[in-house]
Every structure is written in C-alpha cells, then in structure tokens.
Amino acid sequence: MSGLTLGGFRPWRRAWFAPLVTLVAVYAFFVFLAPETFGRAVNLATMLRQTTVVAIAAVGMTFIIIQGGIDLSVGSMVALTTVVVAWKLKHGSSVPAAVLLGVAVVTACGALNGLGTTALRITPFIVTLGSMTILRGAAKGLANEQKIDADTRGLEVLVTPPENGLVPPAVYVALAIALVGAALLHYTRFGRHVFAIGSSEATARLCGVRVERTKILVYALGGALAGVAGLMEFATLTVGDPTDSEGLELQVIAAVVVGGASLSGGEGSIGGALVGAFLMTVIKTGCTHLGIPNWVQHMLTGAIILTAAALDRFRRRGR
Amino acid sequence: MSPRLAVAGLAKAFGASRALLGVDLEASAGEVHAVLGENGAGKSTLMGILGGVHAADAGTVMLDGRSFRPRSPGAARDAGVSVVHQELAICPHLSVEDNLVLGREPTRLGLLDRKAVRAAAEKALAEVLGAAASRIDPAAPAGSLSVADQQLVEIARALAVPHTRVLVLDEPTSSLAKDDAERLFALVRALAERGLTILYVSHFLDEVRRLCDRYTVLRDGATVGSGAIADVTHDALVSQMSARRSVSSAAKDRTRGRVLGEVVLSAAHLAGRHLPRDASFELRRGEILGIAGLVGSGRTELLRAVFGLDPVRAGTLHAGSSMGMLSEDRKGEGLALGLSVAANVTLSRMNALVLPARQREAAQTRIVELAIKATPDQAASELSGGNQQKVALARLLHQGADVLLLDEPTRGVDVASKAEILELMGELAAGGKAIVMVSSQFDELVCACDTVAVMRRGVLGPARPVAERNEGALLEEASAP
Numbered sequence: 001m002s003g004l005t006l007g008g009f010r011p012w013r014r015a016w017f018a019p020l021v022t023l024v025a026v027y028a029f030f031v032f033l034a035p036e037t038f039g040r041a042v043n044l045a046t047m048l049r050q051t052t053v054v055a056i057a058a059v060g061m062t063f064i065i066i067q068g069g070i071d072l073s074v075g076s077m078v079a080l081t082t083v084v085v086a087w088k089l090k091h092g093s094s095v096p097a098a099v100l101l102g103v104a105v106v107t108a109c110g111a112l113n114g115l116g117t118t119a120l121r122i123t124p125f126i127v128t129l130g131s132m133t134i135l136r137g138a139a140k141g142l143a144n145e146q147k148i149d150a151d152t153r154g155l156e157v158l159v160t161p162p163e164n165g166l167v168p169p170a171v172y173v174a175l176a177i178a179l180v181g182a183a184l185l186h187y188t189r190f191g192r193h194v195f196a197i198g199s200s201e202a203t204a205r206l207c208g209v210r211v212e213r214t215k216i217l218v219y220a221l222g223g224a225l226a227g228v229a230g231l232m233e234f235a236t237l238t239v240g241d242p243t244d245s246e247g248l249e250l251q252v253i254a255a256v257v258v259g260g261a262s263l264s265g266g267e268g269s270i271g272g273a274l275v276g277a278f279l280m281t282v283i284k285t286g287c288t289h290l291g292i293p294n295w296v297q298h299m300l301t302g303a304i305i306l307t308a309a310a311l312d313r314f315r316r317r318g319r
Numbered sequence: 320m321s322p323r324l325a326v327a328g329l330a331k332a333f334g335a336s337r338a339l340l341g342v343d344l345e346a347s348a349g350e351v352h353a354v355l356g357e358n359g360a361g362k363s364t365l366m367g368i369l370g371g372v373h374a375a376d377a378g379t380v381m382l383d384g385r386s387f388r389p390r391s392p393g394a395a396r397d398a399g400v401s402v403v404h405q406e407l408a409i410c411p412h413l414s415v416e417d418n419l420v421l422g423r424e425p426t427r428l429g430l431l432d433r434k435a436v437r438a439a440a441e442k443a444l445a446e447v448l449g450a451a452a453s454r455i456d457p458a459a460p461a462g463s464l465s466v467a468d469q470q471l472v473e474i475a476r477a478l479a480v481p482h483t484r485v486l487v488l489d490e491p492t493s494s495l496a497k498d499d500a501e502r503l504f505a506l507v508r509a510l511a512e513r514g515l516t517i518l519y520v521s522h523f524l525d526e527v528r529r530l531c532d533r534y535t536v537l538r539d540g541a542t543v544g545s546g547a548i549a550d551v552t553h554d555a556l557v558s559q560m561s562a563r564r565s566v567s568s569a570a571k572d573r574t575r576g577r578v579l580g581e582v583v584l585s586a587a588h589l590a591g592r593h594l595p596r597d598a599s600f601e602l603r604r605g606e607i608l609g610i611a612g613l614v615g616s617g618r619t620e621l622l623r624a625v626f627g628l629d630p631v632r633a634g635t636l637h638a639g640s641s642m643g644m645l646s647e648d649r650k651g652e653g654l655a656l657g658l659s660v661a662a663n664v665t666l667s668r669m670n671a672l673v674l675p676a677r678q679r680e681a682a683q684t685r686i687v688e689l690a691i692k693a694t695p696d697q698a699a700s701e702l703s704g705g706n707q708q709k710v711a712l713a714r715l716l717h718q719g720a721d722v723l724l725l726d727e728p729t730r731g732v733d734v735a736s737k738a739e740i741l742e743l744m745g746e747l748a749a750g751g752k753a754i755v756m757v758s759s760q761f762d763e764l765v766c767a768c769d770t771v772a773v774m775r776r777g778v779l780g781p782a783r784p785v786a787e788r789n790e791g792a793l794l795e796e797a798s799a800p
Contacts, residue, residue, distance in 0.1 A: 187431050189424045192413070196421055199410035206372070206408050207422035207476070208393025266412035 015260025016272035018311040022304065023279045030286035038289045045166035049159055051281045052170045053078065053229045053236075054248070058255040058273040059181040060110075060225030065256050066185070067218045068198035068265030069124035071113060074226045075248035076135035077106040079241065081230025083139045085155075086148035086240025095153050102234075103227030109135060110223015114216030132249070139242035148240035158235040170232050177225065182270040194218060198265025254301075255280060258308040279304065321384035323348045323516040324485055329378035331364055338364040340540040342378070346516045346533065348484075351507060353527040353548065354520045355560055356537035357705070357733035362520050363405070365537070366489050369518070370402035371395030382484065393422060399484035401477035403491055405520070405731060406650060409469045411462025416440035418461045419476050443479035447471050449502055466494045466648070467614040474503065478510075486510065487518045492526060493731050494647075496614035496759065497794065504530050522733055524553055536560055557734065579769075580604030582639070583753045584722050586625065589634035594620040596777035598634070602722065607744060607754045608782055609764035611793045612774030618757040619647055621774065622724045625755075643667065643720030645711055647727040647757070653711040654699045660686070661695035663710050667718035685713035689743065705736025712743070723747065723754045729763060741767045761790045761797075773797050 011017050031039040057074050064071050081102040088098035109131060116127035158170045185191040193214045196204040205211050233245060257263065258279060259272025280301055287297040326344040330337070339361045346352040356362050367373040369380065371389030380387045382398065389395035395402070410418055416436050417424075425435035437457060444452040448471060455468055464472065470491065477486060488507070492500040507517055507530060521527050527534065528548060536544040536559040544559040584602040589595060594617030602608050612618045623629040625636060626644040646652035654663055661675070661682035670677075682695035691709045693702050699710055708728065715723055728744070729737040744767055748754055758764050764771050765785055772782040773796040780796065 183430075188429065189426055189431060192417055192421070192424055192431065195413055196410045196417075199412040200408070203408040203410050204421065206370070206392045206402075206404065208391065208396055209422045210393070266410070 013315070015267060015269050015312070015315075016275055018315060019258050019260060019272055019275045019279060019308055022308065022311075023275050023282065026279065026286070026304075027282055030282065030289065034286070034289045038286055042166055043285070043289075045161060045168075045171075047278070047281045047285050048171045049161075049168050050285070051278050052159075052174045053232050053245075054251050054255055054280070055174045055274055055277040056177055056229040056232065057226050057248070057252045058259075058277050059178050059270055060222035061252045061256045062181070062259075062261060062268050062270050062273045063185065063194055063218045064124075064222045065253070065261045065263060066198045066265060066268040067194045067215060068201065069117065069215070069218070070128065070253065070263070071110075071219065071222050071226075072125065072128040072249050073109065073113060073132040073135055074222070074229075074252050075245040076132045076139065077109060077223060077226035078230040078233050078245040078248055079243065080109070080135050080139040080142075081106050081227050082234040082237060082244055083143045083148060083240040083242050085231065085234045086150040087142055089153060090148055090150035095155060099155075099231055102231060103224060106135075106227040106230065107220050107224040110226070111216055111220040113223070114219030117219070118212040118215050136242070136246075143240055143242040145242070147242075150240065152235070152238045155231075155235045156238055158232060170235065173228070173232075177228065178270050178274055181225075185270060190214065190217070195266060198267075200266075251280065252277075254305050258305055260308075260312055276308070321381065322346060323350075323383055324518075325379075325381040326365075326369075327379050327381075329365065329368065329380065330376050331368060331373060332376055338540055339368075339375075339378075341542070342537060342540070343542045344535045344545070346485075346518065348514050348516055349511050350533060351511045351517045351519055351531045353531035353534040354518055354537065355524075355527065355534055355556065357560055357703075357735055360537040360560070360733075361540040362537055363489070364540075366402055366404070366487050366518075366520065369395065369400055369485070369487055370404070371400075396422075396480055399482055400487065401480050401483045401485070402487040403473050403477045403489060405489040405493070407466065407469055408473060409461045411460065413461055414458050415444075415455055415461050415464070415472055416457040418472055419443050419457075419479055421476070423480070439479055440475075443475040444472075446478055447475040447503070447506060448499075451499075451502070465615055467496060467499060470494050471499060483515060485516045485518065487520070489520045490522065490731060491519075492521070492523065494614065494727075494759075497798070499614075500526075522731075522737070524556060524734070528553070560734065579606050580751065582637075584625070584639065584642070584755075585637045587635045589621070589624060589636055590632045591617075591620050591624040591629050592632055594777045595624065595774070595779060598774070598779035600772060600779060600782055602753045602755060604721070604751055604753050605748050606770065607748050607756055607768045609768030609771040609785070610755065610757045610774055610779070611761055611764055611771055612757075612759075612797050614759065616774045616797070617777040618774050619726055620777075621779065622726050622755065622757060626724055638722065640721035641719065642722040642724060643715035643718050644724040645708075645715060645726055645728055647730060649704070649707055649711060649731070654707060656698070656700040658699060659696050660691070660693045660699055660702070660710055663699050664695075664713045664717050667714050667720075681717060682713070685717060688716075689713055690739065703733075705732040705740075708732050708736070708740065712740070716747075721752055723752055725754060726757045727759065728756060729758070729760065737763075761793045764793065765790050 061071060084105050085098045085102040088101055113128055113131055116122055117124045159168045161168050193209045196209055197211055197214060201211060255276035256273045258276030259269060261268025283301050284297055322345045324346045326342055329339055329342040331339040342365055354362055368375050371392040371394050387398060389398055419440045420436050425432040440457040444455055461469060461472060474491060491503060511517055519531055531548050533547050535542055580603055582601050582603050587599050589598045598621050610618050624631050626642055650656060661678040664682040664685050665678045679695040686693060689709045692706050699707060729740055744754055756768060768785050770782040771785050771788055773780045773793060775797055
C-alpha cells in the first residue's frame with residue numbers, strides 16, 4: 001500500500017522514466033560541452049523538427065508493438081507516400097486530394113499488413129518484411145525509378161519555422177498526434193484491447209475481444225501515421241523520392257523500444273517512444289556539433305539503445 | 320418446463336481424434352451440476368463448446384428451450400453462459416480491474432468509464448472474496464498476484480457478467496487454499512439459490528459430494544452415467560469414471576518398508592529474498608519429504624531457492640547429487656508445449672549431437688515405463704493434463720536426477736493419473752531416489768510421504784514421520800495464526 005501514501009505516483013516505476021533521465025543527462029552533457037552552438041534555442045527547434053518523421057511513425061509503432069506485433073514496412077510506406085503525393089501534385093491535383101490519397105494508400109497498406117497477420121496467420125515480422133519490399137518496389141515503379149519533381153504548392157510550410165517563431169507546424173502536428181494517440185491508448189476500450197492482446201491473446205479472445213478486428217485496426221493506424229510521417233518527409237524533401245527513408249523502420253522501432261516498450265507485447269508508452277525518438281536526434285546532432293565522426297555517432301546510438309534496454313530490465317527486476 | 324441447459328448427442332472431432340462421441344447432459348435452474356470424468360474424457364471439449372471456443376460437429380445444445388450455438392466466447396457470454404477455464408486466462412500486464420471488465424468495458428462518450436470499471440471490479444472482488452477482498456489491489460497488474468488470486472480474479476470476472484444463466488467452473492479449486500475454497504463453495508450455493516445453473520467440473524469427489532445436486536459422468540467422450548449425487552456411492556462414481564481401478568484401493572496398495580540411505584540434500588536456515596524466511600531440513604536417499612502449507616506460505620519459493628532458480632539470501636544448502644525440479648506451472652515452466660514428447664523428455668539431458676531416432680527411442684522407453692498415453696512425435700500440447708505431467712516427470716527421470724523436487728505433482732490431474740503418479744513416486748523412492756513433494760492436498764501428503772514438514776509464513780517446521788500426523792493436524796499447524 002506504499003503507493004497510496006505517494007498518491008500512487010511513482011514515476012521511477014514508469015517505463016518512460018529511465019529514457020527521460022537519459023535524455024536529460026545526454027542533453028545537459030552536450031549543452032555543457034557546446035553551449036554556444038548546441039545550447040541555442042534555435043538548435044532545439046531544429047532538432048524537434050528533425051524528429052517529427054520518426055516521432056509520428058513511432059506513435060503508430062507503439063500501438064503495433066504493444067499489441068505484440070512489429071511493422072518493418074514503415075520506411076517503405078514513408079517513401080511511397082512522398083511518391084504518391086508528388087505524383088498527384090505533378091498531375092495537377094489539389095493539395096488536399098494529393099495528401100488524402102497519399103495517406104489513404106499507406107493506410108490501406110497497413111490494413112493489408114493486419115490482414116496478412118490475421119487471415120493468413122503469418123507472423124508480423126514476415127508479413128511486413130514482405131510488404132516492406134513490395135511497397136519499396138511499388139514506389140519505384142510509380143516514380144519510374146527516379147525522383148518526382150513537383151510544385152509543392154506551399155506544403156513545405158509544414159516544416160518551415162514561422163517568421164516570428166522557431167518551431168514549425170510539423171512539431172505541433174506531431175505533439176497533437178501523440179496526445180490523441182496516448183488518449184486512445186489509455187482512455188478507450190480499443191486501447192485496453194491493444195494491451196490485452198499483447199499481454200495474452202488467448203485470454204483476450206476468451207473474454208470476447210474481437211482480436212482480428214483490433215489487430216487490423218492497429219496496423220491500419222500504423223499505416224495512417226506512417227502516411228502522415230511521409231507527408232512531413234515530402235515537405236522536407238520537396239520531391240517524391242522512392243529511395244528515401246531506407247532503414248527508417250529500425251529507427252522507429254528503436255525509439256519505441258528505448259521508450260520502454262517490450263517486443264513481446266503488453267507494454268509500452270507513447271511518451272517513452274517520443275523521448276526515445278528525440279534522444280536519438282540529440283545524440284546525432286550533439287556529435288555533429290562536437291565534430292565527432294559519423295561512425296562514432298552510430299556506435300553511440302547503438303550503445304544508448306542497449307543501455308536503455310538494460311536499464312529497463314533492471315527496473316522490472318526491482319519490482 | 321424445459322430445463323435450463325439440455326445437451327444432446329454432442330459430438331466433436333479435432334482432426335483424426337474424436338474428442339466427443341455423444342454427450343448428453345441436463346441441468347435445471349438453481350442446480351449445481353457436477354461434470355465428472357478423467358482427464359481426456361472430454362470435459363474440457365464440452366466446456367469449450369458451451370463457452371463458444373469450439374463449434375460442435377453434431378448434436379444440440381438448448382438454453383432455456385432455445386438453440387444455443389455461440390460463434391465466439393463473447394457470444395456465449397452475451398447469451399448468458401460464462402466459463403471459468405481451468406488454465407489461467409489472465410492478461411498479466413493489465414490491472415486487476417481491467418482484467419475483470421475485459422471485453423465488456425463500460426464506456427461513456429466513447430471513453431473508458433474508469434469509475435464504473437473500479438466499481439464493477441470492487442463489487443466482483445467483494446462477491447468472491449468477501450472481507451478478504453482487500454488483499455487484492457484492483458489497480459495492481461494481474462501478473463503480480465499469486466496463482467490463487469489470479470484464479471479468484473477469473474472467477475470474479477465470470478460473476479461480474481450480468482444476466483448470467485449458466486456458470487461453468489472448470490476445476491476452480493485446484494490452486495486455492497482452504498479458506499478461499501470454502502468461500503467459493505458458499506458462493507456457489509448462494510448463486511444456485513438465486514437461480515443460476517452451475518456446471519462444476521472437479522476431480523475432488525468429496526468436494527462434489529458436498530456441493531453438487533446432480534452429476535454427469537463422461538468417459539472417452541460420451542456420457543456414461545448421470546443422476547442425483549445423493550443416490551450414488553463414492554465407489555460407484557469412481558468406477559463409472561474409470562473402468563480401470565479406484566484411487567482408494569491404489570493408495571492402500573502402496574507398500575512401505577523403504578530403507579533410508581545417506582543424506583543427499585540438506586538446508587540450514589535457508590532464506591530467500593522474500594520467502595522462505597527460515598527453512599531447515601535433511602533429505603535422505605529413499606525418502607519422500609512432504610512440505611505442507613497454505614498458498615503463499617513460501618512452499619514453491621523454497622523449492623525454487625533450493626533448485627537455484629531464486630537467489631538465496633542467507634543460510635546454507637548442501638546438495639550431494641543432481642537435482643531435478645517439476646514446476647507447479649506445468650504449461651509455463653514444466654513443459655515446452657509446442658515441442659514433441661520426445662523433445663520434452665530429452666530436454667534436460669542431450670548429447671552434443673542430437674539424433675531424432677535416439678530421442679524417440681529414449682522417449683519410447685519412458686512412455687512404456689510411465690504408461691503415458693502418447694507417441695514420441697506428438698506435441699506435448701495435445702496431451703491431457705495427466706499425461707503432460709507424466710511427460711514432465713519423464714524428463715526428470717531421463718535427466719537422471721537423484722533428488723526430485725516436485726511442486727504440486729498432481730495438480731489438474733484426474734483421479735486415476737493421480738494415483739499412478741503417487742504410486743510412481745513410491746517406486747522411485749524405493750529405487751533410491753530422494754523426493755521433496757509440495758502439495759496443497761494434505762491427504763495426498765499423508766498417503767505418499769515418509770516425513771512431512773509444515774511451512775507457515777515462510778518458516779519451515781521440523782519434519783516428522785507421517786505416522787505421527789494426520790490431515791487435520793497438518794491443517795491445524797499450517798493455518799495456525
């Protein structure tokens with residue numbers, strides 16, 4: 001009953017606690033070493049903007065991983081979205097139509113991932129490994145194996161800081177998505193069912209949870225958010241690039257896992273995933289500011305992922 | 320008036336194996352109806368059909384005169400049939416209250432109504448646990464509860480469903496301590512008086528006799544007998560369930576006269592991280608030492624600490640020979656369910672080069688030795704509880720362990736298999752093995768062990784010869800404040 005005396009609020013027991021502490025420590029470390037460059041507010045804004053693509057996709061991935069699945073096709077989905085949006089714009093479509101179609105296409109791809117794991121009963125790893133390759137091929141086919149140049153018609157405003165501010169709209173979009181996602185996860189029946197399926201699928205089924213439907217919805221949601229991430233990517237690139245975002249899925253998965261999710265399902269948090277995503281940007285940027293070579297950045301990022309996982313094991317053992 | 324539940328000619332096959340051949344069962348409102356039968360008799364399949372997990376191939380189920388063919392567990396529940404399955408069905412990461420309302424969460428404006436969730440949870444827990452409900456925190460993750468409390472949460476979940484007309488309890492007391500079981504019996508009677516029909520599946524005939532009004536016996540997938548409990552003797556029930564032999568005689572057959580050898584395992588003031596707090600004992604070759612204790616007293620933790628699964632905080636442990644452990648959690652720790660019988664039997668001892676033919680051969684030897692109803696290539700998950708437990712035991716024998724730590728070796732096992740397992744333990748001890756046996760069935764301890772020690776609140780009492788103790792004395796010592 002010690003929880004009651006503290007009002008039940010025990011942050012150190014929460015999954016996002018260790019990554020948040022790590023983030024603060026790493027951030028402080030870089031500010032200390034490079035106060036003139038890294039420590040500036042404009043740098044913070046830039047890092048936030050650079051995190052949006054991974055962060056938005058990580059919100060969807062959090063649902064998928066909590067539910068006990070995985071989605072390797074996120075990078076291909078992002079690339080496909082940039083291609084579809086550019087292709088539509090190039091053919092004279094309006095901005096809303098292009099955006100809607102881009103997001104709708106990858107949402108459908110996500111739903112198909114879900115169908116593959118439920119109707120065909122193939123493990124999610126294999127289903128999404130297949131769709132990762134198929135969607136990459138589709139993007140290249142649609143783009144004729146080259147970048148599609150199109151008039152962005154002002155879409156780049158999404159990632160451009162406003163005249164009297166530092167933070168571009170994309171960051172607010174990402175935060176709004178994260179808030180809605182967290183509410184969906186914690187305050188709705190759908191969210192409870194996502195946790196229940198990841199925790200024990202057999203139990204969820206016995207309790208009348210519509211397991212297949214929930215899974216398909218989760219993968220479709222993951223696809224939709226990959227679509228939104230793809231839109232941000234297009235706004236940044238200003239072209240449709242079918243070879244873009246290769247390996248992005250691993251960054252997204254790493255963000256979710258660093259944020260305290262368990263790949264065996266049942267655990268994870270959106271806040272943790274955001275912290276995980278931002279942490280990786282901070283390391284990358286901080287190293288660049290200090291002139292640390294790229295190969296060291298890679299090794300550092302890997303070490304942070306392993307440290308986060310180890311800390312998480314330690315937290316669980318302490319229960 | 321039509322009966323509440325009428326099952327006629329129910330048949331079901333899984334591939335080539337025919338689980339049900341023709342089951343008939345009738346139960347009326349307000350009746351506690353015992354469903355009896357050995358493991359593999361078809362009880363679980365019948366419960367699966369009633370609970371909407373399986374669809375019947377033939378036959379009918381009528382619920383209050385209307386055809387009842389649920390397409391899913393949710394549909395069965397909504398039609399008024401709630402099932403508490405024998406195997407734990409809990410989402411460990413979810414809180415207790417979320418588990419209690421899983422699949423029918425109350426919502427307001429599309430959002431979870433946390434207040435209603437909490438209220439429903441507290442009501443359900445209070446119904447099952449009475450004044451003891453405070454020991455379960457509704458906000459705690461269900462995985463942090465003891466097995467017994469998880470079982471109670473499952474029962475509470477079934478009761479929390481409104482408009483339930485038929486409640487199916489599949490071996491509900493197998494992991495419960497005595498006072499929890501007593502409370503459950505009172506609750507079952509009260510529910511029956513409210514007009515519910517309760518199907519009560521159990522291996523404990525004395526429990527059935529106290530609690531149930533009528534019974535149906537299944538054997539090899541068909542109904543072989545039914546009637547009023549009051550009109551049937553214990554031996555008649557046993558002989559209906561099993562054409563083979565009765566427990567009581569099997570237990571009586573056991574001969575003693577084992578010669579105790581040197582000490583092979585000893586512990587002095589052993590303490591784990593939480594439990595046990597202080598345990599000392601000596602185990603000799605040829606001895607069966609029983610550990611009696613209530614659920615949560617630290618019995619399982621003692622075995623785990625001795626086997627090296629959990630850290631030892633204080634005390635000393637001397638182990639003179641190889642140990643093998645049988646977990647109380649057969650599905651989770653005792654067996655690799657997805658693997659074949661042969662793979663399970665040879666799991667603890669393999670050569671560097673694993674030849675499937677050798678594995679099969681080794682498994683076949685044990686299958687004959689322990690009379691396991693299985694083939695080496697069958698998946699362990701396909702076997703009945705009793706046969707699964709024998710496979711788990713076979714693994715320890717194949718490993719060649721001299722000291723066997725057996726945690727609830729007869730849990731969830733039918734009467735005949737239970738007698739066989741106890742008999743086998745006697746043979747093993749006579750052959751020079753040393754056995755520590757933990758059980759919540761004190762009668763079983765009295766019948767199988769040479770010496771018994773009582774575990775109470777993490778402290779192990781002295782081991783005394785079983786001749787000096789009976790069931791009642793053990794219970795008194797175990798439950799003393």
